[in-house]
Every structure is written in C-alpha cells, then in structure tokens.
Amino acid sequence: MSAVHSSSSHAAVAGNGAVALSIENLQAWYGESHILHNVNLSVHTGEVVTLLGRNGAGRTTTMRAIMGLTGARQGSIKIGGVETIALPTYKIAHHGVGYCPEERGIFSSLSTEENLLLPPSLSMTEKGMSVEEIYDMFPNLKERRNSQGTRLSGGEQQMLAVARILRTGARLLLLDEISEGLAPVIVQALARMITTLKSKGYTIVMVEQNFRFAAPLADRFYVMEHGQIVESFASSQLEEKMPVLNALLGV
Amino acid sequence: QISGDVVKIGFITDMSSVYSDIDGPGGAEAIKMAIADMGGSINGKKIELVVADHQNKADIASSKAREWFDQQGLDMLIGGTNSGTALAMAKIAAEKKKPFFEIGAGSTRLTNEECTPYTVHYAYDTYALAHGTGSQVVKQGGKSWYFITADYAFGASLEKDTTAVVKASGGTVLGSVKHPLNASDFSSFMLQAQSSKAQIIGLANAGGDLINAVKAANEFGVTKNAKLAGLLVFINDIHSLTLKQTQGMYLTDSWYWDQNAESRAWAKRYFEKMKKEPSSLQAGDYSAAMQYLTAVKAIGTDDGDKVMAQLRKSKFNDMYAKNAYLRPDGRVVHDMMLYQVKAPADSKYPWDYLNKIETIPGEQAFTPKAESKCTLWK
Amino acid sequence: MEIFGIPLQALMSQLLLGLVNGSFYAMLSLGLAVIFGLLNVINFAHGALYMMGAFLAWIGLTYFNLNYWVMLALAPVLVGLFGIIIEKTMLRWLYKLDHVYGLLLTFGITLMVEGIFRSFYGVSGQPYSVPDALSGATDLGFMVLPNYRAWVVLASLSVCFATWFVIEKTKLGAYLRAGTENPKLVEAFGVNVPLMVTLTYGFGVALAAFAGVLAAPVIQVSPLMGSNLIIVVFAVVVIGGMGSIMGSIITGLALGVIEGLTRVFYPEASATVVFVVMAIVLMIRPAGLFGKEK
Amino acid sequence: MTDIILETKNLTKEFRGFTAVNAVNLQVERGHIHALIGPNGAGKTTCFNLLTKFLIPTSGQILFNGRDITADAPAQIARQGIIRSFQISAVFPHLSVMENVRIGLQRTLGTSYHFWKSGKSLGQLNQRAMELLAEVDLTEFANTLTVDLPYGRKRALEIATTLGMEPELMLLDEPTQGMGHEDVDRVTALIKKVSVGRTILMVEHNMNVVSGICDKISVLQRGAMLAEGRYEEVSKNPLVMEAYMGTTTEALVGAH
Amino acid sequence: MNMNKKIGYGILLLAALAAPFGIYPVFLMKIICFALFACAFNLLIGFTGLLSFGHAAFFGGAGYIAGYALQTLGLPTELGLIVGTAAGALIGLVMGSLAIRRQGIYFTMITLALAQMLYFVCLQMPFTGGEDGLQGVPRGHLLGFIDLGNDLTLYYIVLAIAVAGFALIVRTVNSPFGQVLKAIKENEPRAISLGYDVNRYKLLAFVLSAALSGLAGSTKTLVLGFATLTDVHWTMSGLVVLMTLVGGLGTIVGPIVGAVIIIVLENKLGDIGNWLATVTHIDWFSGLGESVTIVTGFIFIVCVLAFRRGIVGEISALLKKRASSIS
Numbered sequence A: 001m002s003a004v005h006s007s008s009s010h011a012a013v014a015g016n017g018a019v020a021l022s023i024e025n026l027q028a029w030y031g032e033s034h035i036l037h038n039v040n041l042s043v044h045t046g047e048v049v050t051l052l053g054r055n056g057a058g059r060t061t062t063m064r065a066i067m068g069l070t071g072a073r074q075g076s077i078k079i080g081g082v083e084t085i086a087l088p089t090y091k092i093a094h095h096g097v098g099y100c101p102e103e104r105g106i107f108s109s110l111s112t113e114e115n116l117l118l119p120p121s122l123s124m125t126e127k128g129m130s131v132e133e134i135y136d137m138f139p140n141l142k143e144r145r146n147s148q149g150t151r152l153s154g155g156e157q158q159m160l161a162v163a164r165i166l167r168t169g170a171r172l173l174l175l176d177e178i179s180e181g182l183a184p185v186i187v188q189a190l191a192r193m194i195t196t197l198k199s200k201g202y203t204i205v206m207v208e209q210n211f212r213f214a215a216p217l218a219d220r221f222y223v224m225e226h227g228q229i230v231e232s233f234a235s236s237q238l239e240e241k242m243p244v245l246n247a248l249l250g251v
Numbered sequence B: 001q002i003s004g005d006v007v008k009i010g011f012i013t014d015m016s017s018v019y020s021d022i023d024g025p026g027g028a029e030a031i032k033m034a035i036a037d038m039g040g041s042i043n044g045k046k047i048e049l050v051v052a053d054h055q056n057k058a059d060i061a062s063s064k065a066r067e068w069f070d071q072q073g074l075d076m077l078i079g080g081t082n083s084g085t086a087l088a089m090a091k092i093a094a095e096k097k098k099p100f101f102e103i104g105a106g107s108t109r110l111t112n113e114e115c116t117p118y119t120v121h122y123a124y125d126t127y128a129l130a131h132g133t134g135s136q137v138v139k140q141g142g143k144s145w146y147f148i149t150a151d152y153a154f155g156a157s158l159e160k161d162t163t164a165v166v167k168a169s170g171g172t173v174l175g176s177v178k179h180p181l182n183a184s185d186f187s188s189f190m191l192q193a194q195s196s197k198a199q200i201i202g203l204a205n206a207g208g209d210l211i212n213a214v215k216a217a218n219e220f221g222v223t224k225n226a227k228l229a230g231l232l233v234f235i236n237d238i239h240s241l242t243l244k245q246t247q248g249m250y251l252t253d254s255w256y257w258d259q260n261a262e263s264r265a266w267a268k269r270y271f272e273k274m275k276k277e278p279s280s281l282q283a284g285d286y287s288a289a290m291q292y293l294t295a296v297k298a299i300g301t302d303d304g305d306k307v308m309a310q311l312r313k314s315k316f317n318d319m320y321a322k323n324a325y326l327r328p329d330g331r332v333v334h335d336m337m338l339y340q341v342k343a344p345a346d347s348k349y350p351w352d353y354l355n356k357i358e359t360i361p362g363e364q365a366f367t368p369k370a371e372s373k374c375t376l377w378k
Numbered sequence C: 001m002e003i004f005g006i007p008l009q010a011l012m013s014q015l016l017l018g019l020v021n022g023s024f025y026a027m028l029s030l031g032l033a034v035i036f037g038l039l040n041v042i043n044f045a046h047g048a049l050y051m052m053g054a055f056l057a058w059i060g061l062t063y064f065n066l067n068y069w070v071m072l073a074l075a076p077v078l079v080g081l082f083g084i085i086i087e088k089t090m091l092r093w094l095y096k097l098d099h100v101y102g103l104l105l106t107f108g109i110t111l112m113v114e115g116i117f118r119s120f121y122g123v124s125g126q127p128y129s130v131p132d133a134l135s136g137a138t139d140l141g142f143m144v145l146p147n148y149r150a151w152v153v154l155a156s157l158s159v160c161f162a163t164w165f166v167i168e169k170t171k172l173g174a175y176l177r178a179g180t181e182n183p184k185l186v187e188a189f190g191v192n193v194p195l196m197v198t199l200t201y202g203f204g205v206a207l208a209a210f211a212g213v214l215a216a217p218v219i220q221v222s223p224l225m226g227s228n229l230i231i232v233v234f235a236v237v238v239i240g241g242m243g244s245i246m247g248s249i250i251t252g253l254a255l256g257v258i259e260g261l262t263r264v265f266y267p268e269a270s271a272t273v274v275f276v277v278m279a280i281v282l283m284i285r286p287a288g289l290f291g292k293e294k
Numbered sequence D: 001m002t003d004i005i006l007e008t009k010n011l012t013k014e015f016r017g018f019t020a021v022n023a024v025n026l027q028v029e030r031g032h033i034h035a036l037i038g039p040n041g042a043g044k045t046t047c048f049n050l051l052t053k054f055l056i057p058t059s060g061q062i063l064f065n066g067r068d069i070t071a072d073a074p075a076q077i078a079r080q081g082i083i084r085s086f087q088i089s090a091v092f093p094h095l096s097v098m099e100n101v102r103i104g105l106q107r108t109l110g111t112s113y114h115f116w117k118s119g120k121s122l123g124q125l126n127q128r129a130m131e132l133l134a135e136v137d138l139t140e141f142a143n144t145l146t147v148d149l150p151y152g153r154k155r156a157l158e159i160a161t162t163l164g165m166e167p168e169l170m171l172l173d174e175p176t177q178g179m180g181h182e183d184v185d186r187v188t189a190l191i192k193k194v195s196v197g198r199t200i201l202m203v204e205h206n207m208n209v210v211s212g213i214c215d216k217i218s219v220l221q222r223g224a225m226l227a228e229g230r231y232e233e234v235s236k237n238p239l240v241m242e243a244y245m246g247t248t249t250e251a252l253v254g255a256h
Numbered sequence E: 001m002n003m004n005k006k007i008g009y010g011i012l013l014l015a016a017l018a019a020p021f022g023i024y025p026v027f028l029m030k031i032i033c034f035a036l037f038a039c040a041f042n043l044l045i046g047f048t049g050l051l052s053f054g055h056a057a058f059f060g061g062a063g064y065i066a067g068y069a070l071q072t073l074g075l076p077t078e079l080g081l082i083v084g085t086a087a088g089a090l091i092g093l094v095m096g097s098l099a100i101r102r103q104g105i106y107f108t109m110i111t112l113a114l115a116q117m118l119y120f121v122c123l124q125m126p127f128t129g130g131e132d133g134l135q136g137v138p139r140g141h142l143l144g145f146i147d148l149g150n151d152l153t154l155y156y157i158v159l160a161i162a163v164a165g166f167a168l169i170v171r172t173v174n175s176p177f178g179q180v181l182k183a184i185k186e187n188e189p190r191a192i193s194l195g196y197d198v199n200r201y202k203l204l205a206f207v208l209s210a211a212l213s214g215l216a217g218s219t220k221t222l223v224l225g226f227a228t229l230t231d232v233h234w235t236m237s238g239l240v241v242l243m244t245l246v247g248g249l250g251t252i253v254g255p256i257v258g259a260v261i262i263i264v265l266e267n268k269l270g271d272i273g274n275w276l277a278t279v280t281h282i283d284w285f286s287g288l289g290e291s292v293t294i295v296t297g298f299i300f301i302v303c304v305l306a307f308r309r310g311i312v313g314e315i316s317a318l319l320k321k322r323a324s325s326i327s
C-alpha cells in the first residue's frame, strides 16, 4: 500500500489555514529496527487530528519522532514552518510543542504540584495556563496537590499528565492515548477539555485506541499501518470510510 | 675472566615512593660515581649499571632480580631501601650464587635467620639503632614505651630489637600499633599511642612515614604528655621536618656528610649533581660499589664465589668506612655514631644539622656472636 | 576521665577523626549518587578527581603561590571543567549502553589520571600545611580539637546540606529529580537536559575536588589517596542504597563514626568494619538502608 | 463439585499504601481457558506476578491443586507446573529456536548443573523439541537465531517452550498483543489447540479472542473482582460495561 | 568444533610448546597464569554477564593459601595447588552468595568492596607476612619425583595445568549448565519462569570462575615463589578486566590474547619505549616504562569507546561480515 499524501484533504480542514506541523518522508529507527517508513502528514493550526491504527502500527513512534525521542530520524518535520529534524528534543519543545506520553510519565519523586510546576514556559511571549486555571479545570488535582505524583489514581495521573503540558504555553499538543484506562466520567471531561482547547486555537494531534472518544473530536483522521500512513480523510468522510476502517482496524 | 665481558651491577630500590629521598635516584647517582671513579672499566671490560624501582614490593624486586640474573648475566646486585624487598632479593642472589650488597634495609633477619653466603649487609641494622638511639633514650629517663611500627619486616625488626633494649634497661613496653607502609594519615595511630599513656612514643618507621607521624603528633598535642623517639632518622627527614620540629632528637647513623674532610669532599661532588647533601645510605651505595669493584679488580674475575672470598679477606677503607670488614654472617662491621639534632640557633650553614654525641665501635654496634642466629657463623 | 578504660581525650579525638572521614565519605557518596541518578554512570574516577582537587591545591600553593582559600574555590571549578570535558567527549557516548561501560571508562580515566600524577610526583605524597587562619588547636579540656579538623566537618556538612536543599527544595532540584526518573520526558518539556547532565557531572566532580582540597592539609597529598578511598565509598553507597540524598549524607557520616569507634575498641578491624557492615546490610536489606528495590 | 486447579483467597497486594490487587478470590477450573480482563491498571499483571511469586503478596493465599503455595519461590512454583508467559515477548534472542525449546526441556534431565558434561548430551532432547516446534508450526525455523523471527512467531516459540515444561497451568499475559490479524488468529487457534488436557489462565484485551475461546471470564477493576462468569453473562453485566467500555450502550464485542 | 578452530587451537598449542626455547620461561609461565586467570574471569562476565571487580580476591587469596600450604605446611606440590584452588572456590562461595543478592552495577561494587576487605584481612593476618608477603615458596617435586626447580620442566607442567583449565572452561561453556547460563544472561525472568533457580546457577558459575582463578593464582605462587598483596589488590581485578576487555568479552580465546598483550606491555613497555625513542628520535618515549598505568588506562578508554568487542571479537565480527558479503 502506498503512502497517501495528506494534501488532497486540505480543503476540508478547520482552523485558519497556516500549517502548524508538516511531516514529509519521515523515517525512524529504534536501534537496528526500522519502524517508520516514509510517513507524510500535515496539521493546520487549530485543527484536531487523530492517528488511528493497530497496536504497533507506529503511532506512538510518530509522536516520539516529532519530539526527537526515537533513535535515528530522517526526512523532514516542520513545526510552524521551521525545520526541526536536526534539533535536540528540548529545542523542538521550544517551538511550542507539548507532548503527553502514552505512559503518562508522572514523576514519583515529585509531588502533584511539583509535577505540575515542573515544565518551564517555552517562550517569553506564550504563557501557559496558570495553576489556578488548571485547578479550576481539574478540581481533583487541587485536592491532592501535595501527595506524591505516582500515588494518584490512574485517572488523576492522566489528568495531571495532560494538565502539565498546558502549563508550558505549547500551542501544538501531541496527546498519546490520553483516554486509556480512565473512567467514563473522566473521558467525558477530557472530551470537553479538548473541545475547549480547540476553541482557544490550540492545535492537537491525538493517538487514540478509543475510537468512540476520538471520532466526534477530530477534524481529520490518519490511519497508520506498519509504520506508514495508509489512509487519510476528514471527519465529514467518516461515514463512507467506515468499511475501510473496519478492514484496517476492526472497529 | 669477566663473565659476558662486562661487569654488570644491578641496583633495585625505591625510586618513587616514601624512601626515594633517602636512597632512590641519589643512590643510583652515587653508584655511578663509584663506577666513574674506577675508570668505567676493569681490565678493559666495561662496567655497567642497571637500575629498577621495586615500589616497595617484594614481588617486583625478586622477579626483577631473577630476570636480571637469568637474562642479563648480572654479576652483582645492590639492594636499596626496604627490608621486605631485601630479604626477597637475598634469596634470589643466593640461589644464583652472586654477591648481594644490601645498603638501605635495616632488618637484622638478613644476617640472622636468613643469612646467606652471598649477602653483604653494608650500612646499618636495627640492632645498631636499638642499641644506639634506643638505649640513649632510656638512659635519658624514658622508661615506658609505645611503638608506632611500619607493618613490614623492617618495622617488626626494629620494634623487636628496641623492645629488647628497653626491657634490658628496666623499661616497659605498653604496646604497639602497626601502620601500612606509606600511610597517609597518622592521626589515629598517634591517638592510639596517646591513650596508652606511655612516656615515649617510639617511631619504628622511616622516611615519609616518620615525617607524617611527627606532624600528626604535633597537630593533636600528643607531644604535651609524651616524647617522640625516632628510631631511624635520616638527614633528609630532618631537612623536611625542619630543625624546629626535630631539635634534640637522638639518632644513630653510620655516616654524616660533615663528619670529616674526606666525607665533605665526596659530599661536595655529590651535591653538585643532586643539589642535596647525601644521606648515609647514598654514601654506602658508593662505598659498596667501590669495594666490590676493587675486589673484582684484585682477582681479575667476577665469579660470585671468588669475589665473596676476596671480600672476606679484605679490609674496607674509603670515605665511608674505615677498617671495616665482612663477618661470616654477612654483616659489614664498622663504627656507628650517635648524634643529636641541633637547635635551630646552633645551625651555622645549610645542612648543618647534627652534633655527634659518641662513637659506637663496630664490635659493640652490631649483633654479637652469642646472639647471632646465623648458621654460617658458628 | 575514662570510658571503658579509654581516656576521654582519645575517645573524643577518634570520634572527631571518624567524623572527618565520614564527611569525606558523605561528600563523595553524595556526588556519586547525584551522578548516578542522572547519568546512570558509576563514576569510578571520583576518587581520582578528589585526588586532583588536593593536588591542585598543592600545585597552586607551590608553584603559583595561591593560598588555601583561593584554591578551595578554584580547584573545584577547574576539576569541574575537567569533568565537563570528560562528559562531553567520552561519557556522552555510553549512556545507551550497559552501566558497566561507564564504570569501565571511568576506571580507565582513573588509571590515566593517577598514572600521570604518579609520574610527576611519585607515590610518597606531598605535605600541605594547614592554612594559617586555622592552624593550631583549641584545648577543650577533655580533648585537643585541631581547628582545621573542626573546619573540615563544618565545611563539608554545610556543602552537603546545601546540596540537599538545592535538590530537594528548589526548582532546579525538581528538574534533577525528574531527570533522574525520566530524562527524555523532561527534555520533551523543553528543559536542556544534555546541558543539565553535563553540569551535573561537573558539579558532582567539583564536589569531589572540594573534598580533596579540604583533605589536603589532613593527609598527604598523594596520587593514590583517591583510589583507596573510593572503594570504601562504594561500600558506603551499597550500604546507603543511593536512593536518597539525605541517605548518602547520613550513611557517610555514620560509617565514619563507626570506623572511629572501631579504632578505639578494636583497632585491628578498623580497616574492614565498613565492609563488614556492608555484608550485614546486604544480608538483611539487599537494597541498602535507603534504597528502593527496583 | 467442580475441580478447581488454582484458587486465590483474599489475595491482596499493596504498593506503599496503594492497593493494586484487593482481596481477589479467583477460582480457575481444571481444563478451562479462563480469561482475566479489566481496564488498564486494574491489577491483572500484578495478579499474574503474585501467582508466580514475582511479587510477594501482602496478604491472602494461593492454592494450587489444593496445596498452599503462597510461600514458595518462583522457581519452585514453575517446577510444580505453573508456567507463565510475559506481556512483552519472552524468548532467549541469541539462542536458536531449537535451543530455546531445549532450555525448557533440559531441566527434566537433571543435568543442568553438570558443567563438566558435554553439550552433546542435550542431543537426546532434539526429537521432543522438534515435536513441540511442529506443534506450533516452527519446524522450518528450528535453526534460525531467535532474534530474526517475526513477532508472531516469537510468541509461538514462547508457547512451544512453555509447553515443553508440561505445564498443568499456563498463564498467558496478553498473548495476542501487538499482533497483526493473521497472527492473532493463528495464536488464538494455537491456544485452543494446546489447551487440550491443560488449564490456561490468560489476560487479554482482545474481545474477539476472549469470546472465541474462553470458557470463563473474570473482570478486575481497581484491583478487585467486579464480575465473573461466562462470556455471554459477563458481557451483558452493566457494571462491566460501565467499567470496561466506558459506556453502557454498546456490547463488548466492539472494544477492538 | 569446526576444522578451522581445531587448526587454530593446534597452532596455539604448538607455539606454546616451542615458546620456552626462544623466550624466558619464567616470563612465559607468568603469561600463562594470567591467561588462565583471564579465561576464568571471562567465564563469569562473558557467559553470565556478571561483571566482577573482585577477582583479585580469588587469585591472590588462593595464592596465599597455596603458598602457605607449600611452605609452612610442607604439603606436596600437587596438593598445594589443590588446596589453593579449593580456597579460591571457598572465597568465591562466600563472596558470591553475598554479591548475587544485587544485580548490575551494584554487583560490581559489592565484589569490589568485598575483595578489598579480603585485601585488608591479608594485610593483617600473620601468616601472609603483611607487606612483605610470603617469600621463597618452594617449588618442590611433582608426584614426589619430578623436580620442578628446573624452569623448563615447570613450564610444561604449568602449560598442562592451564590447558586443562582452559579445556574445562570450554567444556563448561558448552555443557548443559553453560546452556542455562546463556539463557539466564539473555532473559533472566524467562529463565526463572521456566523453573530455573537462577541465583544458584549464577552462584555456581561464580564459584567455578573463582576456583579456576584460584588455580591460576596458586600456580603463579608456585612459579614465582611468592605471594604478595599485589595479587589481592583491586588493581589486579582491574587488570584482569582489562585483559578480557582487550581480548574480547565472551570470546573463548580473547582473554588469552588479552593476557598476552597486557603482560607483555606491562613488562616490556620500557623496552618498547626505548625502541620507539631510538627509532623516532622522540625522547619522550623513553619514559614510557614508568608510565604503565597511564598506558593501561588509555587502552581501557580506547577499548570502551571504540572497541567494545575486543581484538578477537572485532576480528570474528569482521570475518563474519566478510563471509556474509561473499555468500
């Protein structure tokens, strides 16, 4: 199956048209194993894009590659028009990217509040949300601000992980399986949060297992298989694409 | 006949560590001076010197010696400081039937239990130190002793011999603590000595160790209630510690650069090369090489047994030794001197450090026949 | 006055010595722990760098007439810079490999550094005198307290606690702690982790050099002073468990004191007591007193 | 009365105040394929770790064939016939496929400590090893170095090795995780095939697999047992739908 | 064993048999002892992945015990060696059962610390002779009639001992036990789940390695006639790590190659330096002899940074590459 270029579906995008993230011919390796083979995708400012795919299809790897967290990388990754393929991770972050990893990455040696305060502001101009705003959004966190990060319940840890990157002032968010293992109420809260963020103009790339969670939120979808993009379509095309998705993902 | 057409002398000593000041490179220089004074050759056969650093390790010393004898046709070995290495080398030399001149080491085991027909124990030994310095300190009223002892052959030997002297003069020994050679911090040993409440803290160590022990004693005020007795002190140690810290100390030695015109003349030549006055060991190195070469020249061969026989027949006379001779147990008998360190005010010129108290005649200075445990001297 | 037949004077003095040694253990194991946390490297060279600190003090005084106080500030900086060079040119390439390679590399560095100093200065050690301001001793009646030793304990405790404070109570410390757990993620937040790693190594190593300068007047400045110490410090690390900063400090001090007491009551065992304690701790708590079983 | 091969009584595991497994009473019937499901972090892997003693239970009991094995060491448990697989693939990558299987078999020879014996003495196991490889369709790969196997084949090899131990009870942790469709189907069929005469307890997120081959299902949530029963019953349980699906409007089938 | 390997071993053995006619036998024997030591060490790191930094304890400790048995107790030579080997094994058992409680880097630090403890014990025990060491250990007669005083005779005996030790190592690696070790090294949790009590396997490997190191140490004492603190000091542990690393961790002949190189370097560095100085007219080289540790450290660094597979490892990787590019 050949890689599908995303440019064909640009017409259907929400947002203001500027390209927030554009990936061309991305290849990535973990040590000797070649995981990503020519990934192409692009995301416009203000869009919510979801990467679909089976376990091991390479979605997490794509996100990690954007952050420079895989082994070797090749190709082109432009963030806000700036080429970042050769930059170290922390500089990539400074181009306004926030990454919420699959495994949450809550630090056990830090309290909830320290976890929250940890990420520095990425730039002088873009201030992230204040702690008060965060606490308004997730009252649970306020309640447990002094307990050790990993003592939080799974759901609370997930909230913390998401909240943490909102503090940095990043405008492009990479969210990997943020709904995993959460109670429905919290999943609903997350959905509301993403809608809010979108209305504030954030750009979001999500990886989701939970199709029913992702479907109503996303403007566009990419489907990955064996380290390649094999399908891409806008949410308006969702109905007609269902048979394909069924074949590819069994959803 | 000269084997291999060269007279090859080996010198194995501490070139880099605690004892390198006392002997080390200076000793090697002294031996070179002796070779030069012999004209560099005997009957047209060249004299060669090889030098190695044993790092105070018996294993290095003995493998080096063995290799030289086996591989390089070494004719004679001069052993430098450190009794442990000396005992090891003596065995090898005896096995290879080659003369072994030991200068720096003090242990009396070299001429007692472990005497060999090839050992020539040249400069001093712990018996002489104990009977010189040790008995002088007891005479001055130091009756109760505690030892700080270097934990190897030399320290043990010195402690043992001094203990005998102290006990014989009616003193008591309250105990001892052993420290590793080249110890870095003596404060805890000093405090142990202090808690024994002895009048005299006997330092059965030497070189850098002695220097550090004296310093630690001053730091913790140990000297307020007890007196230090350095049992083997060399001029270099006094130089490092300064007269202020050492004045009044007794020491027993075989040679002092300022003892007479002859010694001063030789010391001057040495000073030009090394920019330091020679220690008695460095003078001994020179003398030993000289006496060996003289013997070889006299009989025209470097055969080990013949040289030893010649040496036993001779009297040694040079700027170091007067009328000295080699006893069957391997001891070279010569006079020893008891000195006292001058007060800073009494020191008139550089390196003017010692006052002679008395001369101990050779016959009294070293182990008498009755006490000898050497089977070769019965 | 006597306690168990030991004069109070001697007992207290030995305790002081123990405390002094303990301060060195604490500073060195602290540095090891900080470095291990972020770099995953057991820095065998720690001892050699401690020695380098002491030697720099000596060299400064002997050749450049820079006094103790100048060198106390300068030597850690110089050694820290040296550490930074090591990290940037060598250690950097090993992070992805098994921990043992870091140990082997730093072992090689140790040999080289020691060898170089040895070839210049021999092994017998150089004397370094106590700075004038701290020379002499205070007679406390029950013991003579050498002023310099008191200063050593004071200085190293202050440095240890300052380090503890920075790591446990400040934002920078939060980065360090987080970096210890998951450096990649911290970097993804925009923190310059590579720089932090470099500086951490530099700091850990500077701590060792600081200890070295403190030690210079107490013991002979010799090329081997570090390697003999570092193995004891390893034992301290195994006992403490490298889990917490405070743990390193407390374990270090405690073992110094235990050693001091052993010297009073059973001197023969004083060289081995730390290792015996290690063996006992291993049998009872394999992860160490403050360590977490991973 | 049913024949219970494995039973836990109030099995509990706390991590510094956090209860990962909370008073779980699990009963596995002999000959069943029994599935353990539940949301991430529910305590399934921890349960496995407790059963094989990779973790020490905080309290509770584990009974195997009626015998209390709570105090036994991991290797002892393995020798009694409880063999587990891991969530991430567990093979010996730099041994050949054949050698992998032989490691499982060789303990029975009783020569595993014999460092003086020739390696050739292991040759007697080759035939049995080949049989096992045949059972999982790996015959042609016998001499391949294991790293070079595709992922699904590695899982198959792992099962072959496990079979070599003649386990009475096999514990499989997400055996189909990370597999493509064909692999999932193959491994599912394989599990069904090897379950004959054995008992299998498995953790699995893939409901197609669970519904296809499992005889009984236990649902864990927050460390506690939420529901138990046959697939048809459990999948209609509103509590389970709530906890696992996040919604009560759809049946479990569509989870993947 | 394939044909090439057989030929290789044959040539190696022939060279060893002929060597004493060209080279100083005592020096050769020293090399052989260290080669055996390095092989024993490699048995642990190369095949179980455990890096011990305390092997000097077995090597030196056994050396002392063998020396004591031969000298003070006057045991016959063969018995002295056996006692020494047993001592190595015993020290290994005690140290091993403590050290295997921790993994990875902690294991390494623990072995280092315990070995250092033994060092201090050896320093203080009266029978070891403290800093002086045991000197003049008699070589005696093998089986009561073969005089070992002759260097050449002893050489062949030592060679035979080493070959036997080496054969045992090769056998162990390929034995059922070796197979389990490999499995543990590759995937420890999996080995546990297959019913292997991995700590006991590791311990046995540790003890075996210690016993063979003990044999090497005892033989060295016999050859050189002394046992000293050098052999129990941690630098000795470092040295054997270096030999193995240079030759190739986990390769069968690597440690031998490494031992030869390092011992030759240690002993001949001065000559090499002098030769370099005369050839290149750069005076600096003549000081090389005093800088053994510097050079050793340098090799360590280079190996870790660039040649982690060691000489033999690199060569065989190269050959493999060549072979695969041809086919």
Ligand SMILES: Nc1ncnc2c1ncn2[C@@H]1O[C@H](COP(=O)(O)OP(=O)(O)OP(=O)(O)O)[C@@H](O)[C@H]1O
Binding pocket: A030, A031, A033, A035, A053, A054, A055, A056, A057, A058, A059, A060, A061, A062, A102
């Ligand atoms: N650290 C790693 N080293 C080697 N291979 C890896 C590593 N991480 C992931 N892989 C492999 O890369 C491939 C893609 O993995 P990735 O995590 O990107 O998948 P995914 O689409 O995110 O799936 P999942 O739903 O499991 O998160 C998989 O085959 C996986 O085994």
Ligand SMILES: Nc1ncnc2c1ncn2[C@@H]1O[C@H](COP(=O)(O)OP(=O)(O)OP(=O)(O)O)[C@@H](O)[C@H]1O
Binding pocket: A154, D015, D018, D019, D020, D038, D039, D040, D041, D042, D043, D044, D045, D046, D047
């Ligand atoms: N060693 C540990 N220390 C502290 N908490 C732990 C530990 N191991 C597991 N936990 C916690 O226990 C809970 C149960 O974990 P477990 O791995 O058993 O979940 P699971 O049901 O297997 O989930 P998954 O489906 O993701 O594999 C989780 O919240 C986890 O964070």
Ligand SMILES: CC(C)C[C@H](N)C(=O)O
Binding pocket: B019, B022, B023, B081, B082, B083, B084, B104, B105, B106, B107, B154, B205, B206, B207, B232, B281
């Ligand atoms: C010169 C000396 C200090 C050597 C010491 N006397 C010894 O015998 O070891």
Ligand SMILES: [Mg+2]
Binding pocket: A056, A059, A060, A061, A102, A176, A207
């Ligand atoms: Mg993923």
Ligand SMILES: [Mg+2]
Binding pocket: D044, D045, D046, D087
């Ligand atoms: Mg799990």
